[in-house]
Amino acid sequence: MKHTQLPISREVSFWAHRHILWQTTLNDIKIRFAGSVLGKSWLLLYPVLMLGAYSLVYIYVFKIRFALFNSNEYVLFIFCGLIPFLGFSEAFGLGVSSVTGNSSLIRNTLFPIELIPAKAVLVSQCTQAAGMVLLLIALALFGKLTWWALLIVPIWFAQIMFMLGVIWVLSSLNVYFRDIQTMVPIIIMLLMMVSPIAYTPEMVPEGLRQFLRINPLYYFIVSYQEVLMLGRFPEHGSFWIVCIMGIAGFELGRRFFSTLKKVFADNV
DSSP: OOOOOOOOOSOOOTTTTHHHHHHHHHHHHHHHHTTOSSGGGHHHHHHHHHHHHHHIIIIIISOOOOSSOOHHHHHHHHHHHHHHHHHHHHHHHHHTTTTGGGHHHHTOTTSOTTHHHHHHHHHHHHHHHHHHHHHHHHHHHTTOOOGGGGGHHHHHHHHHHHHHHHHHHHHHHHHHOTHHHHHHHHHHHHHHHHSOSSSOGGGSOGGGHHHHTTSHHHHHHHHHHHHHTSOSOOSTTHHHHHHHHHHHHHHHHHHHHHHHGGGGGGTO
């Protein structure tokens, strides 16, 4: 027997539903670490372990050296790119299957279903938030923290808006094409390889640099690295590009989700 979705208002105000979004996000965070021996300590351990793996490979295996950085500073440079990438990768991992994994909420006509992908994106930011605190402390200890670091606020906000738009689209499509959630680990691995986490665009052969700019994560990662590690306003318009991507991604994703959500209940 098919379930028919009752009419839902076209627009959902995040501010009006902020309490629901906040409480469901906190509940999902608690569930995420339930039964874990180390619990929320994984929020700090995960980025540190990933940083250790990256540093080991690039410093001791590939023996990458920067004229501007010593080994410790190079580790911080990697951390500046790795932290936002972890935020992206977890958002993909949790968000793509968020609609299909919450069929009971989809059939609950009183629950704003736009919030389902939204809370998945917010939960994914826990690791990035913990890692960012560690990074800022490390930057301060090494004398690399400048006032330009304040720009991480609008960059991060644009990142969340962009991710939410993308997850709205992908989680909607995943209702009809479940192969998308199967492809997520492959997509994350590919993005990790082509994102400038441990290298600068200048290290890439000139003929291949144009392909870096196809990757939307490129602009976010470079912006974080420049304001945090290099202590300057992002060059080549990266800051303004991430702002535009955030607004455009959010709006396009919202419209796409609003169009498809009317028939979700018949397909989840």
